[in-house]
Amino acid sequence: MHADAFLAAAERLPVRDLDALTGGTGLVIVAPHPDDESLGCGGVMAAAHARGQTVAVVIVSDGCGSHTHSALYPPDKLRALREQETLDAVAVLGVPPEAVTFLRMPDAGVPSSGPEAEAAAARIAEIAVTTGAGAVCVTWGHDPHCDHQAAAAIVRMAQGRLGAIRSYAYPVWGWTLPEGTEVGNAPTGLRVDVGAHRSAKAAAIAAHRSQTTDLIADDPTGFRLEPQMITRFTGDFEIFIALDEPTS
Structure with a gap:
């Protein structure tokens, strides 16, 4: 199935x-x-x-790839900034800092296989099991970014350790795939109506100031979330594509 048709079908998944x-x-x-x-x-x-349900967040990379030419924010300072932005963002959503884990793998270099990836998979599974989670959600494996694909691969590695815990994918950059890109079978899964929480979600996104404003002004090549991208993600529904069950 082509990406455009797949994502259109994902937008019609049952609520x-x-x-x-x-x-x-x-x-x-x-x-x-x-x-x-x-x-x-x-x-x-x-x-x-x-609803009083437990939420844990795992940030896989160190985020240092967003502004690689900034003198004001060298890697260590940028990493600290982006981690604090994450804590500020999830706090708006009700998630406490102790529920956030930073794996600090290299931005644009997250491994999709090998010992480091296996260790990350084990850590994610441990968090899911110890928190009593019912689901693990990760970026879609066809998102056109190597780290998004690697994070999806890591969660697939973890599936054998998750038992009855389900796993789902959420697309982020998949919407930018060229038409005609083959992505496999039609999606299954669900959408969740989050309309009651749109303002909190928008505030959480805005808390990532390094990605949404000119906070880091000395790197003209730095990453910036475009307004239309933010608009896409502040609608009434979030998409969760069911991942295949583990084969072993």
């Missing part, structure tokens, strides 16, 4: 109650970079918090 995603317990959000958690899953995090 289900939050508990259909979380199993009535909670969830783990795996984000390749600081900000992906708020873009893809800010609404369900706020909704889960409102």
